[in-house]
Amino acid sequence: MNKRQPKRWGLGARLLAAIVAVLLVAAGTAWAVASVIGPMIFHDHMLMAEPVDSEVVAHARQAFTAAWTLSLSVALLVALLSSVLVSIVVTRRITRALERVRQAAVQVASGDYNVHVPAVHMGAQFDDLAAAFNTMATDLGHIEKTRTRMLGDLAHELRTPVATLDGYLEGIVDGVVPADEPTMGMLREPVARLARLAQDITLVTTASEGRLEMRWQPLRVGDLLQDAATQASVKSADKGIDLTIEATESERQTVITADPDRLGQVLTNLLDNAVRHTPKGGQVQLGAKRSGSRLRLWVQDNGGGIAAEHLPHLFERFYRADAARDRAHGGSGIGLAISRSIVQAHGGSMKAASAGLGHGAVFTIELPLGRQHSQA
Structure with a gap:
């Protein structure tokens, strides 16, 4: 009792x-x-x-x-x-x-999360409390919407390869599909897609929680640009896209403290996206410019562009401006979220801009120069 x-x-x-x-x-x-x-x-x-x-x-x-x-x-x-x-x-x-x-x-x-606390006009502290609560409720609402959309997109990403695997395995069990090398090759593709999705989710979660392992070392900007352009050159050449590097010799010789693999991953991802959304015969530019104590990197294309309503959400997990086209190319919608987390781990910022559909897009990264890091 x-x-x-x-x-x-x-x-x-x-x-x-x-x-x-x-x-x-x-x-x-x-x-x-x-x-x-x-x-x-x-x-x-x-x-x-x-x-x-x-x-x-x-x-x-x-x-x-x-x-x-x-x-x-x-x-x-x-x-x-x-x-x-x-x-x-x-x-x-x-x-x-x-x-x-x-x-x-x-x-x-x-x-x-739509609740709103009105100002009580009993002093700045009470008004600040009401404003802070309203901001918190609004942010929680946005987080909940993002979580719901993320779970839906994640379910969709899992559904397609799982359905493919289930169909082929059922066919093998029933004796309709032979368990030969071509069939095994078809099964490896959805398995690889699931593995890539799991890796991407782990990476973006680790980065957003500040637990991303970084290997800091001096890095020459010219080497960073050239390595990223080399990796993207095969895809750009196949589509007849003119890929160029825009940077002066002084900027190429600039040395920053960074993780070459992580930062190279960011530029490679941006170049892959630019090549993917640029039509045959288009142009993609990778550039660098030093301004005071900051280094600005950018990837610009004259492809399909991005509608204004999509720009604020591009760096959210699983967000796609063109869901059907990106899924057809096997994208998980996490690449830009991962890229921004890596840039933020370098003490920088990342943003996207576009004049609209049909006018191309530009992704800009700003990094501090002379930043010191402890070895991870």
Whole structure:
């Protein structure tokens, strides 16, 4: 049998009790001080006046005592009542404001992220609390939408290769499909796709949590650009795309501290995307430019471009501006999320821009120069 817990005082009752206690202590102190010091001061003044009639002195003493007792009592009573009244009003407003936040927190906990706490206008702290809560609820709503979409996309990514494997294996079991080398080759493709998806998910999760292993070393920018362009040259040549490097000799000789494999992975991914979305005979440019203590790298193409509504979401996990086309090419929708995480691990930033469909796109990376890293 559970013991009944004693009823706890609310914040309003606690504040009111604390204020009343302070007022009572203040009133008692004022009364004690007045009763001790007042008569002493009066007695000293009477001695200085040298009265001759003792009855006059006694009457004056009684009049003084009655006057200060009555006036102080009335003043303390009025102060106590007015303070209690003001305290009740203030504590009720504070309690109502916190109750709104509590109710909103309960709604958020139940999955309703559209809740909004209005400003209570009781000081900057309360308004900041309401604003921070509203921002938190909005961010949680965005995270929940992203999570839901991510799970749906992940289910889709898994469904296709699993269905392929199931179909072929069922055919082999039924004796309809021969278990020969061509069939094994067909089975390896969805298995490789699942393995690549698992690797991508692990990589982007590790990067977003700041646990990405980095091997820092001096890296010449020219070598970074040339290696990335070399890896993309076969695909670009097959499509007749003109792939060029735009960088001065001074910028090519610039040395940065970076992980060559990780940063090369970013540029290779950007070049692959650019080549994939650029029509035959198009142009793709890989460039670098130094500006003060920053190094700017970019990959620009004159391909299909990106619609404005897609630009803010390009670096989200599993997001695709053209889902059908990217799935046809085997993309998982995680590449840009991984790339941005790697760039951020280098202390840099990454952004995308496009004038719209049919006007190409440019992805820009900004990295700090002279940044020191500890060896991982």
